[in-house]
Amino acid sequence: MIDRTLLSALLVALVAAPAAHAAMFEAESFTLENGLQVVVLPNHRAPIATQMVWYKVGAYEEIRGKTGLAHFLEHLMFRGTKETPAGAFSRIVAENGGRDNAFTTHDFTAYFQNVASDRLPLVMKLEAERMADLVIDDAVVVPERQVIIEERHMRVDNNPSALFDEQLDAVLYQNQRPHDPVIGWESEMRGLETADAQAFYRAWYAPNNAVLVLAGDVTPERARQLAEQYYGPIKPHELPSRVTLAEPPKVAATRLVMKSPRVAETRWSRAYLAPSYLSGETRYAYALQVLEEVLGGGASSRLYKGLVVDQGIALSAGAFYDPDTRSLASFGFAATLKHDVPLADFEAKLEAIVKTALADGVTADEVERAKSRMRTGAIFAQDSLSGPARMVGEALAEGRSLEDVQSWPDRIGAVTLEQVNEAARLVIHDDFAVTGVLLPQPAS
Amino acid sequence: MNARHTFILAAALVAWCGGAGAVTIEAVESPRGVKAWLVEDHSLAVVTIDASFTGGAVLDPAAKAGLANLACDLMDEGAGELDSSAYQGKLEDLATSLQFGAGEDAIGVTLRSVTQNLRDSAALLHLALTQPRFDAAAVARVKSQLLASLARDEHQPRAIADRYWREAMFADHPYARRLRGTPETIAAVGVDDLRGLVRDRFAKDVLLIGVVGDITPDQLKPLLDQTFGDLPDHAAAASPPPLKMRTEGEMLLARLAIPQSVVVFGEPGIKRDDPDWFAAFIDNDILGGGGFSSRLTEEVREKRGLAYSVYSALQPMEEGGVIAGGVGTENARVAESIALIRSEWQRMRDDGPTAQELAAAKTYLTGSFPLNLDSTGRIAGTLVQLMRDKLGIDYLDRRSGLIDAVTLDDAKRVAKRLFDPAALTFVVVGAPADLAGAREVGAGGG
Numbered sequence: 001m002i003d004r005t006l007l008s009a010l011l012v013a014l015v016a017a018p019a020a021h022a023a024m025f026e027a028e029s030f031t032l033e034n035g036l037q038v039v040v041l042p043n044h045r046a047p048i049a050t051q052m053v054w055y056k057v058g059a060y061e062e063i064r065g066k067t068g069l070a071h072f073l074e075h076l077m078f079r080g081t082k083e084t085p086a087g088a089f090s091r092i093v094a095e096n097g098g099r100d101n102a103f104t105t106h107d108f109t110a111y112f113q114n115v116a117s118d119r120l121p122l123v124m125k126l127e128a129e130r131m132a133d134l135v136i137d138d139a140v141v142v143p144e145r146q147v148i149i150e151e152r153h154m155r156v157d158n159n160p161s162a163l164f165d166e167q168l169d170a171v172l173y174q175n176q177r178p179h180d181p182v183i184g185w186e187s188e189m190r191g192l193e194t195a196d197a198q199a200f201y202r203a204w205y206a207p208n209n210a211v212l213v214l215a216g217d218v219t220p221e222r223a224r225q226l227a228e229q230y231y232g233p234i235k236p237h238e239l240p241s242r243v244t245l246a247e248p249p250k251v252a253a254t255r256l257v258m259k260s261p262r263v264a265e266t267r268w269s270r271a272y273l274a275p276s277y278l279s280g281e282t283r284y285a286y287a288l289q290v291l292e293e294v295l296g297g298g299a300s301s302r303l304y305k306g307l308v309v310d311q312g313i314a315l316s317a318g319a320f321y322d323p324d325t326r327s328l329a330s331f332g333f334a335a336t337l338k339h340d341v342p343l344a345d346f347e348a349k350l351e352a353i354v355k356t357a358l359a360d361g362v363t364a365d366e367v368e369r370a371k372s373r374m375r376t377g378a379i380f381a382q383d384s385l386s387g388p389a390r391m392v393g394e395a396l397a398e399g400r401s402l403e404d405v406q407s408w409p410d411r412i413g414a415v416t417l418e419q420v421n422e423a424a425r426l427v428i429h430d431d432f433a434v435t436g437v438l439l440p441q442p443a444s
Numbered sequence: 445m446n447a448r449h450t451f452i453l454a455a456a457l458v459a460w461c462g463g464a465g466a467v468t469i470e471a472v473e474s475p476r477g478v479k480a481w482l483v484e485d486h487s488l489a490v491v492t493i494d495a496s497f498t499g500g501a502v503l504d505p506a507a508k509a510g511l512a513n514l515a516c517d518l519m520d521e522g523a524g525e526l527d528s529s530a531y532q533g534k535l536e537d538l539a540t541s542l543q544f545g546a547g548e549d550a551i552g553v554t555l556r557s558v559t560q561n562l563r564d565s566a567a568l569l570h571l572a573l574t575q576p577r578f579d580a581a582a583v584a585r586v587k588s589q590l591l592a593s594l595a596r597d598e599h600q601p602r603a604i605a606d607r608y609w610r611e612a613m614f615a616d617h618p619y620a621r622r623l624r625g626t627p628e629t630i631a632a633v634g635v636d637d638l639r640g641l642v643r644d645r646f647a648k649d650v651l652l653i654g655v656v657g658d659i660t661p662d663q664l665k666p667l668l669d670q671t672f673g674d675l676p677d678h679a680a681a682a683s684p685p686p687l688k689m690r691t692e693g694e695m696l697l698a699r700l701a702i703p704q705s706v707v708v709f710g711e712p713g714i715k716r717d718d719p720d721w722f723a724a725f726i727d728n729d730i731l732g733g734g735g736f737s738s739r740l741t742e743e744v745r746e747k748r749g750l751a752y753s754v755y756s757a758l759q760p761m762e763e764g765g766v767i768a769g770g771v772g773t774e775n776a777r778v779a780e781s782i783a784l785i786r787s788e789w790q791r792m793r794d795d796g797p798t799a800q801e802l803a804a805a806k807t808y809l810t811g812s813f814p815l816n817l818d819s820t821g822r823i824a825g826t827l828v829q830l831m832r833d834k835l836g837i838d839y840l841d842r843r844s845g846l847i848d849a850v851t852l853d854d855a856k857r858v859a860k861r862l863f864d865p866a867a868l869t870f871v872v873v874g875a876p877a878d879l880a881g882a883r884e885v886g887a888g889g890g
Contacts, residue, residue, distance in 0.1 A: 045487050046467070048814050087746055091737050095804045097811010114815045146749025146774075153704035154752050154772045158601060262702075264595035299532035309529060312585060315592045338588060369537060376539035379558055383490050385818040 025388050028220040029402055032227060034236040035208025037396060040223040041215035041388050049117040049216030052110055052389050053127050054397035056211070057204035059106045060177045060326060061242070066196055068184015071104040072148055073197050077111065078102075079140040082133040086140055089126060096122055106177045107326045108397035114385065117217035121226055128230040131210065134201055141194045149190070152183045160260040161267065164438045171254050172271050172434045176247045176279075176327040208236035211396040215389035247273060247328050250432035259441035265315065265339055267438040268346065271332035274427045276323045277400060285323040286411045287423040288331055292321040293370040294362045294420070295354070296333060302362075303333060306353045313341045313349060326398055331427050343437065351430070358428060361421040375409045467817055469827065469837050472661045474668040480653035481827045481837065482664055485820065489559040491657035493566070494824035495672070496552040496832065498650040502618040502684040502763070508633050509618075510625015512551055514590060515641045516544035519553070521582040523571040528582045531568065540565040542572075548619060549762040550832070551645065556821060559658045566671045573646055574674050578635045591627055601706035601873040602770075608696050608871045608885055609708045613766065617687050644680035648672065654827025656820040687763035693868045695782075697882035705778045705874025709785065710768030711867040716760040716833045723850045723858035725758060726805045730797045731788060731863070732756030732769050733805075739788050744771060750781045767862065778876035789865040796856030810844040 029039045059070045080086035093100045098115035100123075113123040156162045166181050173179040184192075212231065214223045250273060274288060275281040296303040296319025307314040317335040333354070337346050381387045395405045470482045504511040520535070520542055522528040535542055538561040544553045557565035597603035607622060614620035625633075651672065655664055689712045714724045732740040732755045744754040756769030773781040797805070817823050830839055872879060 045485060046814055046817060048818060087737055087742070091804070094808045097807055099812055099815060116811055116814065143747065143749035147745055147752055150704060150750070150772065150774060151752035153774070157703045158706070262599045264599055265592050298536050300529060300536055305529060309585065315589050336592065373536055373539040376558055376561070379488065379490060380556065382488055383819045383821070
């Protein structure tokens with residue numbers, strides 16, 4: 001069959017990466033005197049290693065009027081330090097057979113290098129340098145600001161689905177940070193100045209606001225020695241106070257309709273604010289993952305089987321939920337309609353499936369099968385060098401614990417049928433949902 | 445939000461290419477003569493099987509273009525006594541991933557399972573290969589999904605650019621066609637065609653298998669027989685027509701009201717079995733490869749901020765190779781970006797790389813290769829590619845030596861042979877200002 005993830009990727013902007021699924025892997029953690037948290041994930045399959053540094057700062061910490069700043073700083077982190085000239089960072093990594101990259105979300109900013117394990121000291125030296133000695137001046141800021149604007153054009157403005165998703169998030173979140181896109185609003189990106197980036201860097205980049213993850217062919221003893229050597233000397237500093245944004249209660253259902261000559265079929269989604277691991281009624285975060293799997297996780301899920309296979313009114317249909325966020329999460333459903341199906345008919349049929357699930361509850365068999373394949377599948381998350389490093393780094397950067405990651409399969413296993421049905425009734429209220437309809441508009 | 449060098453993904457067609465690592469490959473043959481290469485790794489209770497049948501979309505009849513892709517979309521939609529829902533339900537309960545996919549030159553299937561479910565998972569693959577159902581309801585549903593994705597491509601700037609570029613480069617050859625076909629050719633495919641493809645193309649003499657993970661040779665042998673032993677010995681004889689590529693450059697423009705123009709460019713390249721392969725691979729890496737500040741990234745992105753991503757890549761195919769690249773750039777400055785790409789192409793042709801660039805590229809290409817071998821799936825895919833390219837079971841040990849043996853003279857000679865700005869065909873999709881000398885084509889929607 002056609003890969004649902006490909007289809008749904010185009011229609012579900014609210015879907016993030018699959019939730020971090022881990023089984024038990026070897027891990028050791030300690031904290032340096034300057035406050036840097038270090039986690040070591042030894043894996044000696046091959047003589048390679050990855051270093052990731054996660055800063056506990058993302059778009060969440062941007063001040064009003066400066067959207068895109070956290071991501072802009074991520075780009076500038078590659079443009080030179082007091083010791084390493086502009087443009088040299090990635091070149092040195094590459095000349096040593098390594099690959100490097102970085103990513104920014106609302107919650108954190110992360111940098112990584114994959115290298116042969118004997119090059120770990122080199123990339124640790126480079127990464128430690130830019131934790132404290134980054135050079136930000138107009139010479140690098142001006143062209144790099146153009147680069148992020150072109151990045152926005154490529155990822156968002158050239159893509160009607162991405163553009164629509166941005167609008168949907170701005171409505172779903174009235175106050176919490178996902179209201180604004182990580183990449184930034186273009187008008188504000190154009191106003192990001194050298195001084196803004198310098199101030200953000202000085203405020204938030206510090207060992208006491210970071211997590212270092214070393215994974216692969218490295219022992220905990222060696223990791224500790226290297227971490228002390230390269231990161232130990234960096235002075236911590238006091239961090240600005242963090243604002244925790246609360247989301248006001250939703251009191252209205254909202255419907256957004258966008259028409260575009262650049263889409264081929266009707267794309268539909270409905271999102272509800274939901275608890276995450278860290279916000280709202282967090283005890284439901286695991287039950288909601290099981291609910292997502294039962295309603296929309298695969299070819300035999302209620303939505304796909306009902307709408308795509310049995311009734312034949314949708315080309316794709318699924319559910320989305322990612323609890324890995326400091327803000328509230330969004331839980332919801334998304335589908336692409338067959339071209340000759342009236343929107344009202346489709347909505348009525350989807351709502352009928354959801355209402356049945358709410359009224360009668362999902363079944364014990366569905367829940368057990370979903371839990372079983374989620375737990376079995378968790379082992380695949382370890383089948384790469386960077387998978388476990390990303391899971392652990394993301395969790396710690398958001399303020400969760402190593403234990404939270406390690407025990408994911410057990411916590412999924414402990415979810416009961418009653419909890420799944422309770423979670424469904426807690427979250428799914430169409431009176432407070434945000435429904436998005438992206439319609440094709442014939443060219444005039 | 446991904447950032448920085450994520451465009452490397454766009455260049456994924458680049459041949460894997462590479463050096464050593466701690467990987468030991470063993471050749472395994474089952475009692476019934478099914479051959480595979482195996483990398484044992486018992487550190488995790490997972491096994492990946494990557495199997496590939498030579499002969500992909502190029503063998504589709506012109507009037508039924510997209511046949512191979514459609515068949516792949518249907519191979520996991522029911523087999524034997526199991527209808528689509530029953531088959532998918534079993535895969536899900538086993539937590540097994542089973543993916544069929546058609547390329548231009550081969551049809552592949554990848555199965556990933558936890559060890560304890562491997563036998564049952566492989567039995568489902570066997571059932572699909574030998575008794576696929578192609579039920580009318582499943583065929584109709586998958587066709588409608590496919591048609592929707594074709595319609596979607598008509599609106600995606602990158603897909604539009606790729607399509608025009610292939611048509612310009614490959615003319616009448618099947619490589620010029622859309623791999624997934626057109627609404628007309630998809631409609632023309634019937635169940636008999638799908639059954640014919642299974643009968644004619646899934647055979648042992650065109651089958652390459654790589655296996656990685658928690659399994660021993662003695663456990664693998666019976667599994668190979670159970671999974672692939674019932675396939676016919678020989679595929680129906682078929683070979684694609686010879687390829688004649690366009691060698692005069694051209695500039696095509698498809699107008700579309702979008703803020704950023706998407707540009708695809710390229711020219712004839714080099715095949716994997718060419719003796720100059722590694723020199724070409726190094727030259728391209730320096731010009732526009734994915735490793736670090738390539739010349740194109742330096743000039744277009746770092747110095748001028750014209751684009752988020754600019755790259756070039758060698759794409760070797762069975763019938764010929766191309767060097768192809770892409771850039772997304774502000775409408776007002778498309779002409780400037782294209783001029784820069786041309787001048788870097790010319791500079792590489794005239795002067796080749798410097799000794800320093802050559803040395804840096806060698807350390808990158810040899811050192812980074814083991815990074816590709818970090819998961820059962822990536823190693824299994826590499827095994828199949830080694831077999832397809834006939835590189836030998838000891839290739840991983842030899843690769844670094846082959847790269848290090850490329851001299852500066854080799855690199856310069858091959859740069860002259862390969863990089864020709866006059867042969868570059870550009871396709872621009874967007875609303876570029878002042879683009880001179882472009883032939884306008886329709887944007888195909890929107």
